[in-house]
Amino acid sequence: MIEIKSLTKIYEDGESAGVTAVNDISFTVEEGRFYTLLGPSGCGKTTTLRCIAGLEKANGGEIIVNGKKVFSAKDGTFVPAYRRPIGMVFQSYAIWPHMTVFENVAFPLRVGKERFNSADVKKKVGTALAQVELDSYQDRMATQLSGGQQQRLALARALVREPQVLLLDEPLSNLDAKLRERMRFELRELQRRLRITTLYVTHDQIEALSMSNVIAVMNSGVIIQEGPPREIYLQPKSQFVANFIGSTNQLTGQITKIESGDTAQVRTDDGEIACSALEGLKVGSKVVVVVRPESVNLHHQKPANHANLLEGKIGAAMFLGEYVDCTVELGKNILQTHQRYTLQVRRGDPVWVELPAAECMALPVEQ
Amino acid sequence: MATATVARPGRVSFSLDPALLIPLVGAGVLVYLAVLPLLMLLVGSFQAEVAPREFIYTLKNYQAAYASEYTYSTFMNSLIFASGAAILSFSLGTVLAWLTERTNTPLRRIFVPLAVVPLILPGVLESIAWIFLLSPKFGYVNVWLMNLLGLESPPFNVFSLPGMIWVHAVGQVPLAFLLMVAAFKSMDPSLEESAMMSGANTLQTFRRVTLKLLLPTAGSVLLILFVRTLESFEAPALIGIPARIYVYTSEIYLAFNDYPPDYGRGGALAVGLLLLSAVGVWLYTRATKEGKKFQTVTGEAFRPRQFELGALRWVGFGFLTSYFLFVVLLPFLVLFWASFLPFFATPSWDAVSKLSLDNYRYLHGFRPFWDAMQNSIILATLTATVAMMLTSLVAWIVYKSRLPGAWILDFLAFVPITIPGIVMGMSLILLYVAFPIPIYGTIWVLLIAYVTRYIPYGMRSASGSIMQIHSELEEAASASGASWWETFKRVTLPLLRPGLVAGWIYIFIVSFREFSTSVLLATGDSRVLSILLFNMFEQGQVTVVAAIGILMIATLLTIVAIFYKFTGRVGIQS
Numbered sequence: 040m041i042e043i044k045s046l047t048k049i050y051e052d053g054e055s056a057g058v059t060a061v062n063d064i065s066f067t068v069e070e071g072r073f074y075t076l077l078g079p080s081g082c083g084k085t086t087t088l089r090c091i092a093g094l095e096k097a098n099g100g101e102i103i104v105n106g107k108k109v110f111s112a113k114d115g116t117f118v119p120a121y122r123r124p125i126g127m128v129f130q131s132y133a134i135w136p137h138m139t140v141f142e143n144v145a146f147p148l149r150v151g152k153e154r155f156n157s158a159d160v161k162k163k164v165g166t167a168l169a170q171v172e173l174d175s176y177q178d179r180m181a182t183q184l185s186g187g188q189q190q191r192l193a194l195a196r197a198l199v200r201e202p203q204v205l206l207l208d209e210p211l212s213n214l215d216a217k218l219r220e221r222m223r224f225e226l227r228e229l230q231r232r233l234r235i236t237t238l239y240v241t242h243d244q245i246e247a248l249s250m251s252n253v254i255a256v257m258n259s260g261v262i263i264q265e266g267p268p269r270e271i272y273l274q275p276k277s278q279f280v281a282n283f284i285g286s287t288n289q290l291t292g293q294i295t296k297i298e299s300g301d302t303a304q305v306r307t308d309d310g311e312i313a314c315s316a317l318e319g320l321k322v323g324s325k326v327v328v329v330v331r332p333e334s335v336n337l338h339h340q341k342p343a344n345h346a347n348l349l350e351g352k353i354g355a356a357m358f359l360g361e362y363v364d365c366t367v368e369l370g371k372n373i374l375q376t377h378q379r380y381t382l383q384v385r386r387g388d389p390v391w392v393e394l395p396a397a398e399c400m401a402l403p404v405e406q
Numbered sequence: 407m408a409t410a411t412v413a414r415p416g417r418v419s420f421s422l423d424p425a426l427l428i429p430l431v432g433a434g435v436l437v438y439l440a441v442l443p444l445l446m447l448l449v450g451s452f453q454a455e456v457a458p459r460e461f462i463y464t465l466k467n468y469q470a471a472y473a474s475e476y477t478y479s480t481f482m483n484s485l486i487f488a489s490g491a492a493i494l495s496f497s498l499g500t501v502l503a504w505l506t507e508r509t510n511t512p513l514r515r516i517f518v519p520l521a522v523v524p525l526i527l528p529g530v531l532e533s534i535a536w537i538f539l540l541s542p543k544f545g546y547v548n549v550w551l552m553n554l555l556g557l558e559s560p561p562f563n564v565f566s567l568p569g570m571i572w573v574h575a576v577g578q579v580p581l582a583f584l585l586m587v588a589a590f591k592s593m594d595p596s597l598e599e600s601a602m603m604s605g606a607n608t609l610q611t612f613r614r615v616t617l618k619l620l621l622p623t624a625g626s627v628l629l630i631l632f633v634r635t636l637e638s639f640e641a642p643a644l645i646g647i648p649a650r651i652y653v654y655t656s657e658i659y660l661a662f663n664d665y666p667p668d669y670g671r672g673g674a675l676a677v678g679l680l681l682l683s684a685v686g687v688w689l690y691t692r693a694t695k696e697g698k699k700f701q702t703v704t705g706e707a708f709r710p711r712q713f714e715l716g717a718l719r720w721v722g723f724g725f726l727t728s729y730f731l732f733v734v735l736l737p738f739l740v741l742f743w744a745s746f747l748p749f750f751a752t753p754s755w756d757a758v759s760k761l762s763l764d765n766y767r768y769l770h771g772f773r774p775f776w777d778a779m780q781n782s783i784i785l786a787t788l789t790a791t792v793a794m795m796l797t798s799l800v801a802w803i804v805y806k807s808r809l810p811g812a813w814i815l816d817f818l819a820f821v822p823i824t825i826p827g828i829v830m831g832m833s834l835i836l837l838y839v840a841f842p843i844p845i846y847g848t849i850w851v852l853l854i855a856y857v858t859r860y861i862p863y864g865m866r867s868a869s870g871s872i873m874q875i876h877s878e879l880e881e882a883a884s885a886s887g888a889s890w891w892e893t894f895k896r897v898t899l900p901l902l903r904p905g906l907v908a909g910w911i912y913i914f915i916v917s918f919r920e921f922s923t924s925v926l927l928a929t930g931d932s933r934v935l936s937i938l939l940f941n942m943f944e945q946g947q948v949t950v951v952a953a954i955g956i957l958m959i960a961t962l963l964t965i966v967a968i969f970y971k972f973t974g975r976v977g978i979q980s
Binding site for chain 2: 092093094119120121122125126127129130131133135136137146147150151152193196197200206
């Protein structure tokens, strides 16, 4: 388990006042869970990870790993990186080029506080390499491995000490698309099998959505929204999250009516839309209505018994294999929609756009 | 049928494709510059006498060179001098690089340019300045320390092997520093971090990862420093010869200065030195290739891991400050001070009253000084320009033309790096004494020598920038309708410029301060500043020499500044 309390990290620049990379963030990674910090580059996610690893010394807050305080600004606790019960995989893999595959994995067993005899080292390295299916490469020089193999080697090295916590810093970003997809799956399977508490850092929303138990979306050093992948995707609580995860249509408007529960009526340039609204919005609030392209339904004729219908005409339709990417021109806005490949339309065809109220979210406008 | 095919004229002709002509001309020029002198050297070293041009071959030159009573002492002196200076400059350079790159030493950033400053101090002046400071008779440091501590005898004697090692090493620290900075910079910090995450403490990380990763680079840097020291002649000439400590370069010089000159023995010695240096360079290239294997390539810009030195960082700061004050600044100051003295005297109130501009006034009307100044400026400018033009052409052929055999050009352009300056001088003497081209004794032979020697440096800058220019950039220009010339002018040249400018400045500086080649080739009218300094120092006009040195440094800085201003921004290139 990892507990982060009010963590703050400021990079002193020498000349300027310093850059606040992480600004008073708190979160908890439950035992055996896969927790992801997701955000654009420079959002502070890697800095957070490095503070937990002990590679950076934070300026404020507290870090508790498995019940043991490893950092606290208040009482000055700072357990050095090499004494923390943590395994880590780096973005560049950081495979030592002057060692063989075996030596790379054996290294943590030979330098740590706990020493092992050579038979144990051999056995543990064998097990770790078998976990990542590299056991037949033991005597190769590490640099002779392919990118994907180096990545797995880095994982074996991080796991060989049987750490209580695993930190992964964009481990898949240097792999090609196909391999990345497979490694996503393998990594998650391995984590499930070992039940190791894992903190994962990435800027890739697909990785975050597909692997995590919990995602924290970060921006400018703070956590914007935390929740399970489904919630992050379907119920973004801010424009930033909606924009950052997946593609989104945004219609600006003003709330005209708040109804029972969390539904509201929003007047946009292209008509009234009923949608779910974030708590705290009032009649008259300026909002953006966000709706995912795949939520939008198109009809050739005006369907009966449907609310939230807007009139428009087809802009461009692109066949992408899995779906048709079809834009619809409303009066003022252009909607991006994903339709089944069976859709037969031409540019300029009039259509009726149905926006399911449950999948439309009204969010406060951000600057 | 057979006759019909054979009879077709022009099918098998010698009309050369112009695309092939350029590389051939390039190869011809390189062979003429780099290979021919070496051949002449080899031939000359086996000849009984060079001057009468009777080709009697003999081994007596080699006997005289390598089986004399001095053979052993020369070998040992050279070995101790070269390894001592290599180790010392490597240690200083590495500590400087480490403190400025990888620690939190206060103000470390401003020491980076300061550490490179000695590059503008020519080797001859470096030696002279340290003689001013450490001479057992009048050296300032000795006099001060004797007064301060009440010593009976001077604590330092620059006229010794340790003295030579110190003087040469100090001049070579910037090179060691730049190479080690590059080594520290190219190391992925996550390699060390992952060791820490594996449970290795700071010491274990340093021993098992940092050190092991730096080892191949450190080895190759030591090797190049060793070879450079072996080839150098400044300290051996100004300190070694008066102290009767002879190394290979001084033996060659002395054989040449015998009466009559013993070209044969000099040639034989030069062949030996050439072989030593060639082996060194060969090992160096192998070691760097080995080192490249260790470089992990990632697209990320590294934020190098900085060692928190704690209170020790003030020790680091003290080291940097004292290095800068005593090793970098002091030689400049002592030259500056001496240049205003009528005769050499220790700084005192008495001496202050004697300060005057007399030396500079004297130089104003001193013809040989102006001749030498003119020669040096013309030579350095021409050398830098010709070398950069030649090497850009060669680099373009090697990296862009995809002609078969282009690697031969690359190899030929690399050969001169193995030729020690004094060996180059010796070879050109043998070449132009034997060949009926009347350039011996003029500055043109110096130009040939300089250009040849600095082709490898030019190649490094030129090929570096040419390789950066992806051919698609040029193709995009021609696809936009630009002609070959417009493409070259608007795309290729602007992209090449920073690299070429950096190469030009570097070659200008090294040509301007060149000594070991010129010492054999520059005579009478073709004397350059470094040789004038050497001659006048031998004659004992030490304070005038100091004034020449100051003017030389000022000229160098001015020209570099002007060139820099007119050609735009350039980064420091190692």
